[in-house]
Amino acid sequence: MKELKIFAVLLAVFLAAYFIPFGRPAVQNAFNEAFLMLQEYARMHVLFCLVPAFFIAGAISVFVKKQSVIRYLGPKANKFVAYSVASVSGTILAVCSCTVLPLFAGIYTRGAGLGPATAFLYSGPAINVLAIVMTARILGWRLGLARIIGAVVFSVVIGLIMHFVFQRKRENTVEEAGFAAENGGEEERPLWKTALHIGAMIGILIFLNWAKSDPDVKAWYFIFRQKWILSAVFAAILVWMTASWFKKDELKEWLSSTWTFAKQILPLLLGGVMVAGFLLGRPGHEGVIPGAAIAGLVGGNGLFANLFASLSGALMYFATLTEVPILQGLLGSGMGQGPALALLLAGPALSLPSMIVIGKIMGTKKTFAYILLVVVMATVTGLIFGALTGIR
Numbered sequence: 091m092k093e094l095k096i097f098a099v100l101l102a103v104f105l106a107a108y109f110i111p112f113g114r115p116a117v118q119n120a121f122n123e124a125f126l127m128l129q130e131y132a133r134m135h136v137l138f139c140l141v142p143a144f145f146i147a148g149a150i151s152v153f154v155k156k157q158s159v160i161r162y163l164g165p166k167a168n169k170f171v172a173y174s175v176a177s178v179s180g181t182i183l184a185v186c187s188c189t190v191l192p193l194f195a196g197i198y199t200r201g202a203g204l205g206p207a208t209a210f211l212y213s214g215p216a217i218n219v220l221a222i223v224m225t226a227r228i229l230g231w232r233l234g235l236a237r238i239i240g241a242v243v244f245s246v247v248i249g250l251i252m253h254f255v256f257q258r259k260r261e262n263t264v265e266e267a268g269f270a271a272e273n274g275g276e277e278e279r280p281l282w283k284t285a286l287h288i289g290a291m292i293g294i295l296i297f298l299n300w301a302k303s304d305p306d307v308k309a310w311y312f313i314f315r316q317k318w319i320l321s322a323v324f325a326a327i328l329v330w331m332t333a334s335w336f337k338k339d340e341l342k343e344w345l346s347s348t349w350t351f352a353k354q355i356l357p358l359l360l361g362g363v364m365v366a367g368f369l370l371g372r373p374g375h376e377g378v379i380p381g382a383a384i385a386g387l388v389g390g391n392g393l394f395a396n397l398f399a400s401l402s403g404a405l406m407y408f409a410t411l412t413e414v415p416i417l418q419g420l421l422g423s424g425m426g427q428g429p430a431l432a433l434l435l436a437g438p439a440l441s442l443p444s445m446i447v448i449g450k451i452m453g454t455k456k457t458f459a460y461i462l463l464v465v466v467m468a469t470v471t472g473l474i475f476g477a478l479t480g481i482r
Contacts, residue, residue, distance in 0.1 A: 120368045120378035125281060127367030127407075139189040140356065142295040146288060147196030148348030153284045153339065154200060163202035163210075175207035177245040178217065188359050188407070189295075190214035191447045192351050205253025208460055211448070213245035216439040219391035220413065225434065228414055229421065232479060233431060240435050240471050248463045256456055279335055284357060287331050293324035355447050362443025366407045369442075388420065391428035391476025393469070400468040403437030404461065405444075413437050428476020436468035 113118055163172050190211060198207040217238065226234025297320040300313055313320070332341065371377030388399045410414070417430050440461065449457040 105427040109264040116376075116378060119376060120371070123371040123375055123377050124364040124368040126375075127372050128364050131360070131363045131407075135139060135189065136356075139295070140192070140352075141361075142291055142298065143189050144348050144352045144355075144419075145190040146291045146295065147192035147343075147351045148344050148346075149284075149288050149291065150193075150196035151200055151347045151351075152223050152344045153287065153336075155281070163197060163206040167203065167206070172203065172206040173246050173249055174207055176206040176249060177213050177242050188363075188444050188447075189299075190330065191359070191444060193353055194448075195351060195355070195451050204256055204452075204456070205249040207249075207250030208252045209245040211460075212248055212439045212464065213241065216241040216245065216435070221438070225414055229417060229430070232475075233427065233434065234472075236431050236475050240431065240468075241439075244435060244439075244464070244467055246473075247467065248460065249476060251463060252456065252460060255459060275407060283331070283335050287328070287335065290324050290328040290331060294321050294328065297321040297324065354450065358446045358450060359443045362441070362446045363407060366405065366442045369405070386424075388429040388433075389424040391426040391473065393473060395426055395429045396432045396469045396472035396476065397465075399425075399472065400436040400465045403433035403435075403468070404440040404465055405442045406437060407441040407443060408437050426476050427479045428472035428474075431475045432468040432471075432472030436464050437472060440464055 150319070162175065163174075193214065194207060194211045197210065199203075202210075222234055222238045222241075225237050297313070297317045300310075300317045302311075302314050336344075367377060369377050369379055371379075384398075384402055388395045388402075413434060417433065420433075421427075421430055445457065445461060448460065452460070
């Protein structure tokens with residue numbers, strides 16, 4: 091099998107070298123977009139988004155008792171509590187489809203049930219309060235309201251379906267589908283201390299990535315202007331708690347677990363970002379697939395337009411909040427209201443880079459089912475919304 095994989099890679103490289111017309115300006119521009127998107131991702135997301143997320147995931151895998159995760163998010167946990175927590179997590183974590191991956195991996199490998207874990211995976215990037223408010227203000231209250239209702243319902247329905255389709259007894263190990271993190275054993279401190287420690291890191295993640303908002307929304311605009319001070323306050327609290335509550339061996343184990351997540355997720359993400367940049371380009375720029383062709387395929391509210399919007403949204407990478415100005419341009423080019431909602435429900439929660447990593451964490455079958463559920467539900471919801479609004 092190993093030799094067959096090596097042969098397949100060599101064959102793919104040969105075919106690409108033989109057939110890709112590297113001399114054409116469109117192809118050269120697409121390669122340029124791949125590296126520019128990689129650079130943009132590295133500058134905007136790795137240090138302030140992924141690095142804190144890796145440390146949070148590492149802390150979950152080492153400091154949080156497995157029994158605690160199973161009690162609240164496990165396969166036999168109270169369904170109302172588990173799905174309520176998972177489905178509204180995005181209101182706290184304003185993260186993109188890639189930043190949520192280490193957090194998802196942390197709770198999933200720690201024993202969370204597949205249903206609540208996938209509900210969290212979807213809701214994390216999909217239910218961003220600031221993005222939903224921007225959607226309502228810029229794209230109209232109908233899309234804003236439909237987006238928040240659709241995102242909450244999607245997270246619960248997707249989680250429940252994944253649970254019932256793939257329900258099985260979880261093994262008594264942190265390893266799942268070849269993806270593992272170090273097990274830190276039993277927790278010696280009260281759970282509230284661990285919760286505050288992780289909460290401080292979540293605070294850093296939130297305020298470091300607090301996006302600039304409309305100055306008319308005074309509270310959020312004030313937070314944006316004070317984001318560095320707020321981040322520094324949470325960082326100081328984190329340093330104090332780390333020094334006071336944790337032993338040296340525990341901190342070494344935390345760093346080891348954080349590195350485990352980083353080395354398994356980051357290469358896949360960066361490779362996926364380059365592929366997405368090559369195919370679709372950055373927002374406002376062309377990849378190998380012309381943006382005009384995409385805009386022309388999402389006009390009206392028909393089945394094909396909604397399905398294409400869902401698929402293209404699922405493949406594209408959206409940094410937090412960037413989906414709103416992109417959709418504003420597409421709506422101005424004739425995009426229907428239904429496809430716009432379909433893209434809003436599928437796009438922020440999925441991307442080609444995130445699909446690659448999710449496959450590593452959950453396995454091919456579960457990942458395919460998850461993607462299919464998101465795309466199909468977004469398509470159907472877009473069709474219904476387009477029919478109800480009756481406008482383009």
